[in-house]
Amino acid sequence: MTVVVAWSADEYGAAALAHGAAQAGQRREDLVVVNVTRGDALVDKRYAADDEIARVTTALEALGLDVRVVHGVVDDVSGAVVEEIQRSSATLVVVGIRHRSPVGKMLLGSVAQRIILDAPCPVLAVKPDDAADLV
Amino acid sequence: MELLMEGFATALTPTNLMFAVIGVLLGTAVGVLPGIGPAMTVALLLPVTYSVEPSSALIMFAGIYYGGMYGGSTTSILLNTPGESSSVVTALEGNKMAKAGRASQALATAAIGSFVAGTIGTVLLVLLAPNIADLVVQLGAPSYFAIMVLALFAVTAVLGSSKLRGFVALFLGLAIGLIGTTTGQARLTFGSPKLADGIDIVVVAVAIFAIGEALWVAAHLRRRPLDIIPVGQPWMSRSDWSRSWKPWLRGTAFGFPFGALPAGGAEVPTFLSYITERRLTKHPEEFGKGAIEGVAGPEAANNASAAGTLVPLLSIGLPTTATAAVILVAMQNYGLQPGPQFLDANPELVWGLLASLFIANALLLVINLPMAPLWAKLLQIPRPYLYAGILFFASLGAYSVNFDAFDLGLLGVLGVLGLAMRRFGIPVLPLIIGVILGPKLEEQLTTALQISSGDVSTLWSEPVAIVVYVIMALLLVAMAVSSRRSPVAAPKDEEKVSA
Numbered sequence: 001m002t003v004v005v006a007w008s009a010d011e012y013g014a015a016a017l018a019h020g021a022a023q024a025g026q027r028r029e030d031l032v033v034v035n036v037t038r039g040d041a042l043v044d045k046r047y048a049a050d051d052e053i054a055r056v057t058t059a060l061e062a063l064g065l066d067v068r069v070v071h072g073v074v075d076d077v078s079g080a081v082v083e084e085i086q087r088s089s090a091t092l093v094v095v096g097i098r099h100r101s102p103v104g105k106m107l108l109g110s111v112a113q114r115i116i117l118d119a120p121c122p123v124l125a126v127k128p129d130d131a132a133d134l135v
Numbered sequence: 136m137e138l139l140m141e142g143f144a145t146a147l148t149p150t151n152l153m154f155a156v157i158g159v160l161l162g163t164a165v166g167v168l169p170g171i172g173p174a175m176t177v178a179l180l181l182p183v184t185y186s187v188e189p190s191s192a193l194i195m196f197a198g199i200y201y202g203g204m205y206g207g208s209t210t211s212i213l214l215n216t217p218g219e220s221s222s223v224v225t226a227l228e229g230n231k232m233a234k235a236g237r238a239s240q241a242l243a244t245a246a247i248g249s250f251v252a253g254t255i256g257t258v259l260l261v262l263l264a265p266n267i268a269d270l271v272v273q274l275g276a277p278s279y280f281a282i283m284v285l286a287l288f289a290v291t292a293v294l295g296s297s298k299l300r301g302f303v304a305l306f307l308g309l310a311i312g313l314i315g316t317t318t319g320q321a322r323l324t325f326g327s328p329k330l331a332d333g334i335d336i337v338v339v340a341v342a343i344f345a346i347g348e349a350l351w352v353a354a355h356l357r358r359r360p361l362d363i364i365p366v367g368q369p370w371m372s373r374s375d376w377s378r379s380w381k382p383w384l385r386g387t388a389f390g391f392p393f394g395a396l397p398a399g400g401a402e403v404p405t406f407l408s409y410i411t412e413r414r415l416t417k418h419p420e421e422f423g424k425g426a427i428e429g430v431a432g433p434e435a436a437n438n439a440s441a442a443g444t445l446v447p448l449l450s451i452g453l454p455t456t457a458t459a460a461v462i463l464v465a466m467q468n469y470g471l472q473p474g475p476q477f478l479d480a481n482p483e484l485v486w487g488l489l490a491s492l493f494i495a496n497a498l499l500l501v502i503n504l505p506m507a508p509l510w511a512k513l514l515q516i517p518r519p520y521l522y523a524g525i526l527f528f529a530s531l532g533a534y535s536v537n538f539d540a541f542d543l544g545l546l547g548v549l550g551v552l553g554l555a556m557r558r559f560g561i562p563v564l565p566l567i568i569g570v571i572l573g574p575k576l577e578e579q580l581t582t583a584l585q586i587s588s589g590d591v592s593t594l595w596s597e598p599v600a601i602v603v604y605v606i607m608a609l610l611l612v613a614m615a616v617s618s619r620r621s622p623v624a625a626p627k628d629e630e631k632v633s634a
Contacts (some may be wrong), residue, residue: 037359037360038357038517039356039357039358039359039360039516040356040357040517040518040519041360041515041516041517041518042168042169042214042216042360042361042514042515042518043214043360043361043363043511043514043515044360044515045363045515048359050361073357073359087333087491
């Protein structure tokens with residue numbers, strides 16, 4: 001059984017990663033970290049560089065967790081997370097959530113919202129806090 | 136001098152100042168974004184010429200042109216992806232500097248160098264353009280014809296890696312320029328009355344630059360995001376200053392004359408400047424690992440060449456870069472004919488434009504030096520949003536030429552041509568220059584032959600024309616010799632550029 005973390009390379013992702021690691025440790029389950037991008041902008045800060053992925057993997061393995069990372073370019077970010085949940089028959093998915101302004105809601109879709117609504121398993125929605133930083 | 140002061144009076148009116156600000160902001164933005172350049176932006180904005188004063192519109196377009204040269208360096212340095220063809224060389228050392236943690240110094244030397252070179256270049260432009268115009272006014276049709284042939288030849292054969300591809304583009308452009316009934320005879324109209332007036336150059340420019348690029352990006356939409364190098368406030372230490380100022384001046388010395396020559400464009404002088412700095416540097420060990428000279432020189436060269444390009448544009452009516460070509464189209468939309476009489480006939484406009492270049496340069500330094508990290512944020516815009524906007528403005532621009540849906544069809548056809556050219560590596564510049572200069576070339580030829588009542592020898596009856604043909608012959612010989620002597624060395628240089 002598995003815990004899936006939707007990880008973005010920012011403070012929301014960091015919170016999700018910390019709580020996901022804690023959950024996987026308590027449940028004695030594997031951890032799958034999903035960091036994907038649509039790849040339609042030239043720069044996507046939420047998409048991690050390879051050395052960042054390596055750092056995160058090392059930090060998680062140091063906690064004694066069995067880690068797998070899904071990293072790449074996809075058509076649909078939330079779809080890729082849900083697909084990963086189904087493939088690894090996960091028991092929990094962890095996402096970082098944020099406040100969104102009315103304008104932001106109009107212009108941008110929310111990956112977290114889509115995961116919360118579409119995931120076939122329970123969802124743990126977490127907010128950034130200073131203590132939750134693994135790397 | 137007095138004229139220039141009056142020019143400042145024109146340029147500093149609130150309206151014109153506002154257009155200058157819009158121009159430099161837009162220019163920097165499109166310079167930062169790879170694939171979107173000042174030529175495309177000016178082409179998309181051509182419809183403003185229907186409602187805006189000529190001086191305001193030209194001030195904005197010049198701001199876009201200068202701004203594009205500044206913005207391109209930011210992307211080159213932080214992403215190793217040149218925002219503009221003119222900043223390809225900047226990426227060589229600039230990105231290495233950024234990787235070594237010296238991004239802020241690289242951005243600073245690029246921005247300040249651009250300012251220095253742009254200012255010197257504009258001073259030279261102010262000094263030279265009226266004098267050249269006085270010389271050019273004495274030329275007859277045969278000389279004009281010769282100079283245009285040289286421009287077409289140089290833009291096609293000297294620039295770019297493949298001469299064959301260059302000529303393919305040139306003849307495509309000349310063919311498009313032929314369409315219509317200007318000579319009284321219907322040529323390439325295929326019996327369609329809608330083609331009888333020829334294809335409007337606005338439609339061609341928008342299709343090739345905007346639609347072609349949008350289709351190209353759509354075909355390559357999903358790709359791994361690039362790793363951007365975070366950067367703070369640009370600044371330079373004392374040693375950076377002392378290592379930068381000479382490359383700035385040398386870069387200016389390369390950039391301005393190359394911009395002013397018919398074989399214009401910023402690619403050649405930026406590359407020459409880079410080679411020179413590598414040879415002259417006191418820190419040869421740093422080259423290839425991030426030498427500040429390798430950023431300072433080419434960045435100065437590309438801005439100086441932008442100023443240089445305006446010399447033939449204003450004094451002869453001869454565009455040598457894609458952006459200058461589109462600015463020429465804008466002038467023609469106003470019924471203005473750049474050339475020797477242009478400066479005397481429209482002093483307020485020309486001097487206002489020249490004065491606005493100084494203002495644009497100062498504005499660009501102010502908005503680029505402290506805000507480079509902010510501009511880099513533009514790269515996070517998802518491209519579908521960006522290109523949807525571009526397609527909208529492209530269609531609007533093409534439709535507003537004649538308010539005829541037929542032009543939208545043409546836009547689509549030529550857009551596919553633009554995509555095919557990008558796919559097969561055919562340069563766009565010779566096509567645009569061909570479309571614009573082709574009809575003018577024919578006009579000068581007809582005038583010359585009418586005066587001589589059909590005697591072809593009139594074409595080499597003027598000393599200037601002979602000199603120009605000799606230059607062309609020398610260029611041809613030089614090309615033939617260099618391609619025979621170093622078939623291996625040439626591709627090597629190209630590798631360096633693309634590396």
